[in-house]
Amino acid sequence: SPLGEAGLAQDILPELALARQAMSIHTEWAKSLSELTGVDTQHRFRPALDIAFSEEEVALGKSQVEWRSKxxxxxxxxxxxxxAREIVPAISKGVVGAAYTEGVADLDPYRLTLALAQACESMGASIRHGEVIGMDQAxxxxLTILTANDRIQCESLVLAMGPWSGIISKWIDAKVPIRPLKGQILRLDAGDLEINCSVGWQGSYACxxxxxxxxxxTTEEDVGFNxxxxxxGxxxxxxxxxxxxPNLEEARIVEHTACLRPLSADGKVIVGPVQNRTNVFIASGTGRKGILLGPAxxxxxxxxITFGQSRLDIEPFRLSRFQN
Structure with a gap:
């Protein structure tokens, strides 16, 4: 959701325009990718219920509603x-209130990645697998990307390396302050229990x-590349x-996964040209919002690359902000 997982409007305002545009593209992709590839990304609109247990959480939730409704x-x-319990009867009796929001959506990230890869290949893209070990520059x-087995010439180079983006610093003579933020997710067989919206609380969710x-x-762990x-977790x-x-005694863990998200030093996205390389661009630092913001x-x-300028304002997100 462009409206953020939690917090006040000012907490996500710098990225709000990016998120709005990305959400629009996601909605378009839900149809076009399915038609082009036959892959169902399981994109669907469903409400969110951000629950509160304390008066402090109630105050925060009401402030969310105030700006979200606009x-x-x-x-x-x-x-x-x-x-709130009328909407999701399974939530705790300790819940004293909730921010209910319609217009948000979710999808399956693996299916999205698969559909995008197939769509790109159908349009002529070549996807190669391997570790980049260096660059030829002048x-x-x-000029050229070096892998263990290949040399790939490039007119333009996009650094979209997720949590590994920081290793590029030594090759482009610029700070890329990205570190991995680990997150762990569980998938459970909860029997007949169905949570028909995304229930959220303090950065956690269930649906x-x-x-x-x-x-x-999900967790947020600063543990390197583990x-x-x-x-x-x-x-x-x-x-x-x-x-x-609370009433999940019969639930069974089916899958337990972990991932690494790219977190920038100031928590904001990094996107745009690399200032001391004429044909290099970077897109990283999305934190927990990578799936949402990716299309934008x-x-x-x-x-x-095509026009030399962006339709969206990227001034707050340039890599140059870290080069003092």
Whole structure:
């Protein structure tokens, strides 16, 4: 959702225009990618219910409703605890209120990636797998990418390396302050229990996906490039889940996964040209919002390469802000 997982309007305002545009593209892709590739990305609109257990959380939730309700395409209202339980009966009796928002959506990230890859290949793109080990450069321009087995010439180079973006610093003579932020997710067989919207609380969420499983997460761990799912991560996710939805004694963990997100030093996206290379561009630093913001970053990079400028304002997101 462009409206953010939590917090006040000013917390996400710098990226709000990017998020609005990305959401629009996602909606278009839901149809066009399916028609082009036959892959169903499972994009669907469904409401969000951000629950509150304390007066402090109530105050935050009401402030969310106040500004969310002013956004075109969304409807948001404040519910008391009983009204919230009418929508999701399984939530805790300790819930005293909730921000209910319509207009948000979700999808399956693996299916989206698969559909995009197939669509690109059908239009002539070549996807190669391998580790980049260096670059041939001259006069401020990257000429060739070196892998262990290949040399790839390039007119333009896009650095979309996720949490590994920081390693590029030594090759482009610029700081790329990106570090990995680990997140762990559980998928559970909850029997007949179906959560028909995305229940959220303090950065955690739970919802039933089209695969019939209850997806819940997620952790935020600063542990380097460790992608291994851990018992402590599992327990942390379960603790938040059972705080939101307590009666899950019969639920069974089907899958436990972990991922790394690219987090910039100031928490904002990094997108745009690399200032000391004439043909190099970067798109990274999306944190927990990578799936949401990806289409907008792609459009920005496409605009810059094709037209030399972006339709969206990227001044707050340039890599140059870290080069003091």
């Amino acid at each position: 956004e075109d395409g969304y409807r948001s209202e404040w519910l008391d605890g009983n009204q 006069n401020g321009k990257v 039933t996906k089209p695969d019939g499983l209850l997806w819940t997460g 992608e291994t799912p851990t018992p402590s 599992r327990d942390s996710v379960i603790e938040s889940l059972t705080k939101m939805i 970053l792609g459009e920005i990079i496409c605009d810059l």
